[in-house]
Amino acid sequence: AAAVAFREYLKSSGKSGTVRYYGCPGEEGGSGKAFMARAGVFDDVDAALTWHPGSVNAVFPFSSLANFQVAYRFKGKSAHAAACPHLGRSALDAVELMNVGVNYLREHVIPEARMHYAITDSGGFSPNVVQPKAEALYLLRAPRTPQVEEIYERVNKIARGAALMTETELEIRFIKACANVVQNNVLERVLERNFAELGVPEYTEEEISFARAIFDGIAPSERSSDLDQYSAPAGAAGKEAAKRLRERPIADEVLPYGESDFVLPGSTDVGDVSWIVPTCQAWVATWPNHTPGHSWQIVSSGVTPLAHKGMIHAGKVLAAAAADLFDDPSLIDAAKKELRERLDGASYRCAIPDEVVPKAIQPSGR
Missing domain, CATH: 3.40.630 (Aminopeptidase)
Structure with a gap:
C-alpha cells in the first residue's frame, strides 16, 4: 500500500x-x-x-x-536398550548433555545474552532403543554481532564436548543470522x-x-x-x-x-x-x-x-x-x-556464511 x-x-x-x-x-x-x-x-x-x-x-x-540460529545434529549407533545398550552410542544423550552444558554457560555470558533451544529430533518414539540420531536447534542472541559470535564459538565447544563424551558424530549447520x-x-x-x-x-x-x-x-x-x-x-x-x-x-x-x-x-x-x-x-x-x-x-x-x-x-x-x-x-x-x-567507522558485514542459503526450518528427515 x-x-x-x-x-x-x-x-x-x-x-x-x-x-x-x-x-x-x-x-x-x-x-x-x-x-x-x-x-x-x-x-x-x-x-x-x-x-x-x-x-x-x-x-x-x-x-x-543480533542473533544466530544453528542446528546441532548428532549421529550415534542404535542398539537394544535392554539387551545390549553397551553396543549403542546415544545421539539423544549427546543432545541432552549439550543442553545441560549450555545451561551452565548462562552464568558466564553477558547478562543481555539469550540462548534458546528446541529439540527438533529426539531420535524416535521407542524408549527401548538407543537413539542413533538427534538434533537441537539453537537461537543465540546478544546486543551486537561480535558478542553473538563469541557465544556461538563457546556453544560449539560444548557441542563437541557432548559428542566426545558420547562417542557420537556432530554436524553443525548454520541456518541464519541477523544484526x-x-x-x-x-x-x-x-x-x-x-x-x-x-x-x-x-x-x-x-x-x-x-x-x-x-x-x-x-x-x-x-x-x-x-x-x-x-x-x-x-x-x-x-x-x-x-x-x-x-x-x-x-x-x-x-x-x-x-x-x-x-x-x-x-x-x-x-x-x-x-x-x-x-x-x-x-x-x-x-x-x-x-x-x-x-x-x-x-x-x-x-x-x-x-x-x-x-x-x-x-x-x-x-x-x-x-x-x-x-x-x-x-x-x-x-x-x-x-x-x-x-x-563510527564500522561497516556492515553479514554474519551468514557465503555457502549458507535460505532454507525452511523443518524437523530432520521430513
Whole structure:
C-alpha cells in the first residue's frame, strides 16, 4: 500500500524518483532481509521505511538483539536398550548433555545474552532403543554481532564436548543470522510527525467487540509489555498515554515518541538493512491491546478487519513519510550523517556464511 501510494504521489506531482517494494520473507525464523542484504539489494537505497504489526501504534525507537540460529545434529549407533545398550552410542544423550552444558554457560555470558533451544529430533518414539540420531536447534542472541559470535564459538565447544563424551558424530549447520537495529532519530521524527497527523483508524462496534473478547480473556499476568515499553521513551507524556490506554481493548491512540537507547529483547532482520541505509519502522496496531507475542490470539486476529485496517493505515503513514523525505532531501542527508556517526567507522558485514542459503526450518528427515 505504501509503495503504490507513493508511486501515485510521484505521478500526480510530476516529480521523478524511484520507489521500491521489497518482499521480505521470514523476518524472525528465516531472516530474509539478511540474505537480501548479503546479496547487496539495499546498497543503492537512500532511505528504508518499514512497519511491524503489533498491539500499539508507535514509532519503533529501539535497537534489537543480533542473533544466530544453528542446528546441532548428532549421529550415534542404535542398539537394544535392554539387551545390549553397551553396543549403542546415544545421539539423544549427546543432545541432552549439550543442553545441560549450555545451561551452565548462562552464568558466564553477558547478562543481555539469550540462548534458546528446541529439540527438533529426539531420535524416535521407542524408549527401548538407543537413539542413533538427534538434533537441537539453537537461537543465540546478544546486543551486537561480535558478542553473538563469541557465544556461538563457546556453544560449539560444548557441542563437541557432548559428542566426545558420547562417542557420537556432530554436524553443525548454520541456518541464519541477523544484526542489531541501528536507530535513526532523523527518520523516526519524520515518521512520528506523519503518524501523529494521520492518527489511527476508526473502528466499528463489531471490531471493538471482537477486541474486547480477546482482551478480557488475557490474564493480567499474561499481558504483553508493549504498551509500557513503547510509551517509556516519551517520559511523562508516555506514562499518561499508557494510563489512558491500559484498559482499552484497542490501543486507539498514537503513543508519543521519544528517543531511546534501549535494546528490545527480540530480534528482527530489519537490523541488517539499518546497517546499510538509514532505516525507520512504525509499529501499528493489528491485534487487541496487551495481546502476548507469538500467541494464538495474534493468529486469530490476523484474518479480521482490525488487522487489515492496521495494515492499510501503516501504508498511509509510510507513504506520507516517504513524500516528506522526497520533498526535503536535506532530511535524507541528515539521516545518512546520523548513520555514519552511529556506525563510527564500522561497516556492515553479514554474519551468514557465503555457502549458507535460505532454507525452511523443518524437523530432520521430513
